[in-house]
Amino acid sequence: MNKFRKSVSTHLRKFRLRAIPEFNLLILGLNNSGKSTLAGRLCMKNEETLKNINPTVQPNEMDLKYKTMKVHMRDLSGQWRMRQSWHTFFPNTNALIFVVDSTDVSRLAEARCELCDVLLDERMSQVPLLVLANKQDVYGALPSSMIIDFMGLNRLEGRAWNIQECSTLTGAGSFSTIEWIYKSLKKQRPQSRIQKILNPTFLFSQMCPLDCRRPAVDV
Ligand SMILES: Nc1nc2c(ncn2[C@@H]2O[C@H](COP(=O)(O)OP(=O)(O)OP(=O)(O)O)[C@@H](O)[C@H]2O)c(=O)[nH]1
Numbered sequence: 001m002n003k004f005r006k007s008v009s010t011h012l013r014k015f016r017l018r019a020i021p022e023f024n025l026l027i028l029g030l031n032n033s034g035k036s037t038l039a040g041r042l043c044m045k046n047e048e049t050l051k052n053i054n055p056t057v058q059p060n061e062m063d064l065k066y067k068t069m070k071v072h073m074r075d076l077s078g079q080w081r082m083r084q085s086w087h088t089f090f091p092n093t094n095a096l097i098f099v100v101d102s103t104d105v106s107r108l109a110e111a112r113c114e115l116c117d118v119l120l121d122e123r124m125s126q127v128p129l130l131v132l133a134n135k136q137d138v139y140g141a142l143p144s145s146m147i148i149d150f151m152g153l154n155r156l157e158g159r160a161w162n163i164q165e166c167s168t169l170t171g172a173g174s175f176s177t178i179e180w181i182y183k184s185l186k187k188q189r190p191q192s193r194i195q196k197i198l199n200p201t202f203l204f205s206q207m208c209p210l211d212c213r214r215p216a217v218d219v
């Protein structure tokens with residue numbers, strides 16, 4: 001009996017060593033920011049397909065193998081109505097990419113509020129965040145330093161985050177996104193209960209992490 005148990009545990013250990021870790025990556029952002037173009041590029045879709053992407057209606061789910069990990073990507077619609085159901089994808093999310101259209105200054109406040117709502121959700125409190133300052137190929141696109149200011153990203157505490165300039169349309173900077181996600185996921189360890197309690201996002205979960213100034217009436 002002991003021999004049997006030993007052989008089962010040896011096989012299980014071998015299997016665990018060989019198993020590829022799988023992670024869930026959520027791609028959010030306002031409509032028209034470039035989420036689906038990013039997802040398509042990471043999945044090596046051809047240029048013709050990338051230039052003819054329609055606004056997303058149903059969530060787009062895709063698997064990507066990168067180095068030693070398997071990433072399950074979920075690209076959701078950024079339309080106002082669809083944003084109300086983003087939270088159903090929060091459980092088991094390991095990393096978040098928030099795409100911003102750097103050419104659309106008029107919508108940065110809206111993007112800030114939406115991101116704030118996501119970060120306030122306790123299920124997202126430990127999730128590393130990568131903000132993509134997209135559409136850098138367009139003349140006049142805001143640099144990442146200005147996006148940091150406009151969106152109040154410097155206020156973020158207790159969370160691994162980064163911002164990156166890119167153009168998902170031309171591809172420039174798109175693949176470094178997955179490299180950053182890879183590195184931060186590799187560092188991820190399950191949190192102990194005490195660490196969770198000591199985490200400021202958990203303690204002050206009702207405070208707005210980005211100090212967003214949402215208008216009184218949602219338009
Ligand atoms: N110039 C430029 N246009 C881009 C870039 N990325 C995306 N676009 C264009 O922006 C438009 C919207 O892109 P999508 O990828 O569909 O945007 P989305 O965020 O998925 O939008 P929803 O699905 O409606 O939420 C398309 O016309 C894209 O070709 C970019 O880096 N530069």
Ligand SMILES: [Mg+2]
Nearest residue numbers: 035036055056
């Ligand atoms: Mg889309």
